[in-house]
Amino acid sequence: MTHHMRTHLPELRVAAQRIGRRRFLTVAGAAAALAFTTHLPAVGVASAAEQDARKITKDPFTLGVASGDPLPSSVLLWTRLAPAPYEADGGLPAERVEVEWEVAYDEGFAFVVQRGTATAHPEFAHSVHVEVTGLLSDRLYYYRFRAGTWISPVGRTRTAPGDFGFGTELSFAAVACQAYFDGYYTAYRHLAGEDVDLVVHLGDYIYEYPVDAAGGHRRYTDRQLPAHFNRETVTLEDYRMRYALYKTDPDLQAAHAAHPFVVTWDDHETENNYAGSVPENDVPPAEFLLRRAAAYRAYWENQPLRAPQQPAGADMRLYRRLRFGDLAQFDILDTRQYRSNQAYGDGWQTPGPESEDPARTMTGAEQERWLLDGWKDSGAVWNVVPQQVTFAQRRNAPGPDFKLSMDAWDGYPASRKRILDGAQAAGVKNLMVLSGDAHDAYAFDLKADFDDPASRTIGTEIATTSLTSGRDGVDRPGNWAALTQANPHLRFYNGRRGYTVITLGLFDARISFKTVTGVTTPTGTLSTAGSFVTQRDSPGLQPA
Template sequence: MSGPAPAAHPAELRAAARHVLHVPRRRALTATGAAALLAFATGLPGSAHAAGLDPARIRSDPFTLGVASGDPLPDSVLLWTRLAPRPYEPGGGLRPGRYPGRWELAYDARFTRIVRRGTAFAHPELDHSVRVEVPGLEPDRVYHYRFRAGPWLGPPGRTRTAPAPGARVRELRLAAVSCQAYHDGYFTAHARLAAEDLHAVVHLGDYLYEYPVPPTGGARAYTDRVLPDRFDRETVTLEEYRLRYGLYRSDPDLRAAHAAHPFVLTWDDHEADDNYAAGAAADGRAPEDFLLRRAAAYRAYWENQPLRAAQRPRGPDLRLYRRLRFGRLAQIDVLDTRQYRSDQVCGPGWQIPGPALHAPGRTMTGAAQERWLLDGWHRSAARWNLLAQQVVLARRRDAPGAGHRLSTDAWDGYPAARDRLLAGAAAAGIRELVVLSADVHVGYGFDLKRDWDDPASPTVGTEFVTTSVSSGRDGAARPPNWADQTLANPHLRFYDGRRGYTVLTLREDTVRADFRVLAAVTVPGAPMATAGSFVTVAGDPGLRPV
């Protein structure tokens, strides 16, 4: 958005790109044709030929999707918004064109002490999304920001830079969230999250779901509105993914959370397609068709999230794994366990494990990301090393005794990769390893063991699995499988099946986890409580109840 516009595509490529956005759902593409389409349809076309339009002619509030910030650095913040006066319509209800706007960053919420300001453009090629990377800021400082388009003033946002490299940080407060199916309930967890005192929110995936959303809103059971029929189908095309983000980001609770805190995001499967693995769709569709869908999903994800330019997609590829540091207290390595993984050999879901799972070449991260992670651990000087990733790392059997099953879409389906990860942490001297996971719509607390079959084996780290914001509907404190899983997994120290999020408080000697849960998500505004609190102590990994 800020800075020079990218180079424009030739006219024939733009015409072909427009064709790609409307590929019929069942149309078969040759591999060569799909590759050619992907090459330009999912690039970031230039705006040199986009007509400049006057934002004063926008007839209704274009800031319906709110504002957001992300990936805080010691000297920089990333600011985001998207102009969409009618977010349930293609293009957000705007005429295709380039709209200029202004942004401001201030020390105070009243914007009397402006730190930076500038001009940004909402380009039609990026669905009128706006992102501004603001450099030259002070470390560990709260800032306030807002956007303006013509006469329209957007809502204010609050963000915070990371502490300086090498700084001694007394305390760092983070929240982990995941899995927010719009059709399964209200985003009350985000409203509660907005009121927390946090440095950042770590979103661990399934920001949206590709499933149809009925006109009544599913479990939300709307009586005062009807959603357009265009949402009542699975997302496949770029236009459909963009519209789905418009639906999700129009939720006031989600907007409040984004406006209150910077987000650090990674994805799982539902941002594209349930249970996909690298270039393989779970439903067996042709790889070239799935890569076209993945490219559309990845582009819409980047357009609608507070991610930096380094994460810009290239066709069906987007490098999402990255590293953030918070002084000397914490290093957060953000993984992508979906884009590069080996396919599930036994199928996704709960399966009886077979020998094929243990093939040494199977990977969750791909070789390049695995090397990047291990190299980063060897260079880490942080007190706490946090691994932010999508699926359960600890071994998790569904029942005690012979005949148990494992969830093969999680790390249990990739035990050799898990062994390499834990061995790599040990080789790098990482003694304070904290893994943040999600995906399963429940809250778990695990001791990570050197030998899963020996409860007395040394504990080598701690895993906090955050529950869902809404996916799975209301849930229960003790789901039906609570007794079986607790008995089958002695390293499982906490299990609660309600919705909510997890707050982490990092200090020099401890990490505390508070599992926040809601009474319900199928009714708005339900009360929240803390289901359990645990600490792990530096030099003595494992969970201790508070």
């Protein structure tokens, strides 16, 4: 280990010792560790000694390739060098590596349109983020990386339509909640073959919980996982290796290689049901912020995100806006980092003054203003809001004795009302909220007053089911009758695993909920569980 790395990698490995489940950390120690994470080399700036890439003796592209956040003339390309992905250092010394990249019109790279080099820094776990510019709008490109004699798999990506003018159609898939230990990524294998322009990931890309040697419910394999996965993620090293575990899955790699991703996180990328700086469990605030810093940094290292999303300590600006011509505006939200703590101790509770306090926020004031101001300037036919948790009212039982989820927007009704009122004030006619988290597929009409089924419909919510979380699931969960009776604006409810394909057109949007027969065996087959359409300027879901 070089002297440089001795001074730059102590923050999570030696700052704390595990005591039972937790690792004790003083406030002073946390402050020092967080200060470390704000003094990293800028992307593209030399830091550690350079390693000759020709000396890499094993394939370093074990985690695949990815692209994301497409713009009309630009796309972000990602990879991470890890010849030994299940080791803490990824199998590379603490030295920077120069990586070549190419972008071409064709899969055989006969017509290369851009090429260059990027630096894989050890401080960023040898991840590479390349912002390729100067591309043509609304067209397919192919890309690959090279390190020494090793060439990565080929990825396919697509730029966004131009800033002005109407595209005729935008098709995308919504995915969420992919607990590795709950099953195989069969849905991703099918998604890799879908004809979509992009994939929107709504959170829970990894889970912090332990994974046993057999991989949980992935028992149709002879592979034995190392013992260090069988513990909860707390340190930066833990989170990095957890991403490596997930990203070695061939079906996940295939989906990333086939389509650009737009990602946002939920809770499990850090810790279940955390709220802002408040952890799920009773640990010192400084200790949790250190954990959050580790989680945020590993998230950026392992996702196709642009430079503005690079975290600074325990903070990361993840909310951002993407446009697809005049057809669609995507306002990607972060409902974890800035929210008020869950009311009434979290869980499903009877609503009351605490949850209905007007001061409570899901987004924080700054993000809320950003969203509402962005709608005023939108002009897009469809305004799409990818975010994490169920947005519509979701009573758990008919009648007056119902409970609501305090972790979803039901626990923040004043915040939800400000969002819906802001959409109406901005003249947004085609609002579509995307959500994940619930491990089930829902389709909701968004009402001006959820307590009055006859009130005006002002948008739709499409909640995608999980990729694996919750294991196989069933078409009609045990609470299906109660939820559908209690929520007349709920138009669809299915408990199988899968993903959702949404096609936005000039005159309507079409939604297909796709599910697999099972995920606890690797042979699940795909079918369409439900199809809906919503007309332009006439919100409300109808069976297709």
